[in-house]
Amino acid sequence: MRIAFIADPLEQFRIYKDSTFAMMEAAAKRGHELWAILQPDMAVVDARVVATARRIVLTGVAHDSEPHDPRADWFAVAETADIALADFDAVVMRKDPPFDMEYVYSTFLLERAEAEGARVFNKPRAIRDHNEKLAITEFPQYTAPTIVTRSLERVRAFHAEHRDVILKPLDGMGGMGIFRVRDDGLNLGSIFETLTRDGARTIMVQRYIPEIVDGDKRVLLIAGQPVPFCLARIPMAGETRGNLAAGGTGVARPLSERDREIATGLAPTLWARGLMLVGLDVIGANLTEINVTSPTCFREIMDQTGFDVAGMMIDAIERARAAG
Template identity: 45%
Template sequence: MQLSFAKEISGKGVSLALGFVVDPLASRHAFNDPAVALMRAAQSHGHEVFAIETPSLGWRKPEDGHPGGCFGELIHLHLRPDDHDWYRETGRAWRPLRSLDAVVVCLEPPADGEFLAVTWLLERAEAEGLRVFNRPRALREHSEKIAIAEFPQFAPSTVISRDPSRLHEFIDEQRDVVVKPVDGGAKVRVFRVHRNDPNRNVVVETLTDNGRRTVIAQRYLPAIAQGDKRILLIGGKVVPWCLARIPRAGETRGSLAAGGTGVAQELSPGERAIAETLGPLLLKRGLLIVGLDVIGDALTGINVSHPAGLAEIRQQSGFDAAGATITAIEHACGIS
């Protein structure tokens, strides 16, 4: 039987026990971390907050003396507004994940073997009745870089391959391209390569590991100077503000981890058109919160596991995207 922590809170309705599957807490930077923003929003909505660090996840066969199923170490947290001392641990225990009301996945790329193992384990928890946001199968099926291949009408000129000859052909054709691994994160190696670049062979050989690793090459978009936009979808609806990650001088990457500057901006008509097309479709697949990466009017990535931009958008625009996400989760859990 489902064991729920949910209880009535005077004046606040129903309180949920929400688990957040995260990379180790010690690695979190609270001032702009989306997991921290979501946990703070959950607490402000009156819910109990538990962190579940990925190394603690596992599964055991049900047998005498052991209920079995997917389990993890549930770390009960009290969130604080101080970004340098942002939480107090108020208890921890190994519990079946189904003892929670819902779990929210907040994991940074890369989508490596351990990431896949997390989705497989959470899929077992989902089969036991646990609500998981975003759904584990949907997390697996939407590679941040390769997912744009489903929406070629919005993508820039692109080739995805491990074959150096295909990549060189693309560089010759497009003249100015950006090349990067398909499974990287914010600090990923990103190279801008010109057709006459004397180092192009080295770049292609290094990134593909001499044809062993798949990479993505895209036509260089001068609009990157105005920012690599992170557009948020929550419950299939478009957040009216995006975070433009503007590269520092001489840099190709706009990510904040690479030194970019985050500026909250209202969406352009072209950006909104992309987001409104994808929002309902992705929600039907179990993706409650999604971050679209857009440069100019071109879709360059679909992030489904680490919705960066929540904190900065609220700080600069006042729009509480993290709170809207928790409201969407409440609705999905049937309490609002």
């Protein structure tokens, strides 16, 4: 198969922990061609969605830890060509947020490519329709008390009821912009003003879940099936965020009974909508986010458990291609 990955610049990859690289490596081992596309490289030409794509080969160079500078010695470019997206066997959307208007425009282009016969994973309409924060409101049976608002009065009332709350923007990633306000309500108004830009933007507020000290668990769903291990991202000292980007430590664990209940409860619905790869965030017994843009944690789970998450993903792409 010819598999195109729409991603951030390859030169910026930290391949020792990058989930997109793990997919590429698994695909290359099976003899599939790898093509890389940047978001700005997509265009409509002569009424077809095309991209300036680079065919890459993996060099086998391994990086075991954080490099001081971005390194590009892990791949070589074999050729560059303008190719219609429908001419690839699979197109994997792995561009990281921010989910800005350019991201939205990309989903529209990918949707046009689908109409021309392209097979895109995750399905662009499904990505666009599932805000990673707001999507949990469809499944309140699995969530902690939550409000979505840009009203300071509603936020103050919610805090008065629950006394310990988390405030976060609807478009953040990697723990960016997450604040905890405890019982004393210190700086609640200032935090609200900062996050909402004085009431101009909508935010989410959730009851604080004390089990965060045991980890913010990333539970992966692939083609409607849960990966049997999650990655518990444990906050560093003095932090309430477990995100790896915020200094958390990742510990792979088998899914708990509650993790599996949440995963199997959501998986059929999300897969039916065209979301092949989903990253559920679970704290304690509560679903907190549904990540659909570029879910991560493949490498950490693979390295710590030996379970081939990337292979499971390529299996799913192969089955989808065979099914037409």
